């Protein structure tokens with residue numbers, strides 16, 4: 284593990300707040316709402332959130348996951364994001380590298396997390412997030428001297444998924460792969476590089492099949508052939524797992 288310096292300590296300090304902000308992005312972007320200027324308010328009663336409502340994790344726990352005004356339940360995934368974001372920051376730190384690299388790794392992991400949650404809840408991968416992911420992954424690779432490989436990974440990711448989308452639509456006459464999944468592959472391809480891209484796609488497909496089978500077992504019915512699946516969430520999870528696997532092999536965690 285690298286020596287803790289000012290920038291890495293700062294990363295850990297801001298990470299719970301980053302988790303809160305990811306919650307705002309996931310809550311508002313798919314609805315087409317402003318994420319910068321609009322004040323946070325309860326969805327049920329419209330009460331504006333005060334500073335004591337905005338403390339990551341603590342506010343949720345102290346208010347028992349309910350609005351202090353009307354008592355409406357706040358979705359638990361807000362809390363999960365506030366816990367997961369610091370966890371991902373710790374993994375970025377353990378994987379090593381200079382301060383800028385560690386920060387960019389954390390940013391990529393946070394964006395993948397936000398995209399996965401957005402896909403699970405809304406079946407949407409907002410363009411702002413897929414674009415930010417691609418930019419962060421390319422800058423991260425550029426700083427490490429791998430810009431060309433990252434660019435190739437992004438091209439292969441988008442190209443292969445666009446071909447699958449086009450081929451499926453031609454064969455079946457309906458959409459099998461969303462455009463958001465195609466855009467997501469730009470960032471994932473840049474983050475993992477062309478060499479690991481097949482691993483990510485395979486792991487994502489296996490996770491996706493597993494999720495469908497688990498849902499079928501829980502519902503007691505067979506898997507629905509034409510039901511939409513959050514494949515983007517499976518791909519984002521696979522990208523993090525493959526990155527973790529390679530990082531564990533390189534750094535002495």
Ligand SMILES: [Zn+2]
Nearest residue numbers: 325328350353
């Ligand atoms: Zn309320």
